[in-house]
Amino acid sequence: MACFPFTRTLAQPRDMATDQRIDITATLGALPAFPQLRGKRVRLRGPTAGDADDLFALFSDPEVMRYWSRAPMRERGEAEGLIGEILDAFSKRELLNWVIVDADDRVIGTTTLFRFDPRHRRAEVGYALRSDHWGRGLASEAVSLAIDWALRTLDLHRVEADIDPRNHASRRVLERLGFRSEGVLRERFFVGDEATDSELFGVLATEWRERRR
Numbered sequence: 001m002a003c004f005p006f007t008r009t010l011a012q013p014r015d016m017a018t019d020q021r022i023d024i025t026a027t028l029g030a031l032p033a034f035p036q037l038r039g040k041r042v043r044l045r046g047p048t049a050g051d052a053d054d055l056f057a058l059f060s061d062p063e064v065m066r067y068w069s070r071a072p073m074r075e076r077g078e079a080e081g082l083i084g085e086i087l088d089a090f091s092k093r094e095l096l097n098w099v100i101v102d103a104d105d106r107v108i109g110t111t112t113l114f115r116f117d118p119r120h121r122r123a124e125v126g127y128a129l130r131s132d133h134w135g136r137g138l139a140s141e142a143v144s145l146a147i148d149w150a151l152r153t154l155d156l157h158r159v160e161a162d163i164d165p166r167n168h169a170s171r172r173v174l175e176r177l178g179f180r181s182e183g184v185l186r187e188r189f190f191v192g193d194e195a196t197d198s199e200l201f202g203v204l205a206t207e208w209r210e211r212r213r
């Protein structure tokens with residue numbers, strides 16, 4: 001499929017109410033700000049400059065960064081730089097990198113939708129949670145909010161995620177949400193000097209909706 005670039009004439013999903021295709025690029029472009037998504041225990045919002053300390057605490061933790069494709073942060077300034085990058089990428093609508101906040105509006109993690117592919121109606125999802133909040137299903141709740149929003153608002157056909165196959169916690173999150181393992185790409189990423197495998201997971205919109213009826 002990837003070697004057949006001109007797919008515009010192929011059938012695309014349609015908005016059931018209007019029988020119109022949802023234009024993913026236009027819909028993303030029309031967003032005035034990060035959509036705010038509220039769950040039972042967590043909320044997703046866009047990052048602000050005041051989140052730098054909490055984001056530094058998250059991304060400087062070696063446990064959190066164990067399977068991340070970059071080294072742990074060493075200085076708070078890196079978190080400030082990250083916030084700038086996230087806001088810049090949002091202004092170009094390249095990605096939606098929400099922060100996950102608790103009831104006190106403190107950042108406890110991030111959830112990201114990225115690599116939007118409007119023609120094939122898919123995107124990837126990524127996530128991280130502060131290690132003192134692990135084991136309570138909070139990441140699943142946050143990722144679920146993001147995917148629900150993306151399927152409803154952008155009418156995606158498919159959502160993908162990739163993990164280091166050794167990342168058992170991340171695998172459990174994806175399995176719990178109904179993603180399926182679709183194969184391992186060998187030595188796909190360098191993490192430091194180590195060439196690491198990448199396991200691809202996917203969920204179809206039809207499967208997502210079926211599980212949540």
Ligand SMILES: CC(C)(COP(=O)(O)OP(=O)(O)OC[C@H]1O[C@@H](n2cnc3c(N)ncnc32)[C@H](O)[C@@H]1OP(=O)(O)O)[C@@H](O)C(=O)NCCC(=O)NCCS
Binds near residue numbers: 066138
């Ligand atoms: C992956 C991650 C987001 C899961 O978040 P979470 O909210 O703790 O997820 P869950 O509560 O659903 O727990 C998932 C699994 O984590 C593991 N886990 C739970 N608590 C844990 C703890 N305190 N320490 C280590 N692992 C733990 C368990 O294996 C659990 O599976 P189980 O419930 O079947 O036993 C979190 O571990 C994390 O941020 N990891 C580092 C960043 C990362 O790897 N992100 C994914 C990149 S692909």
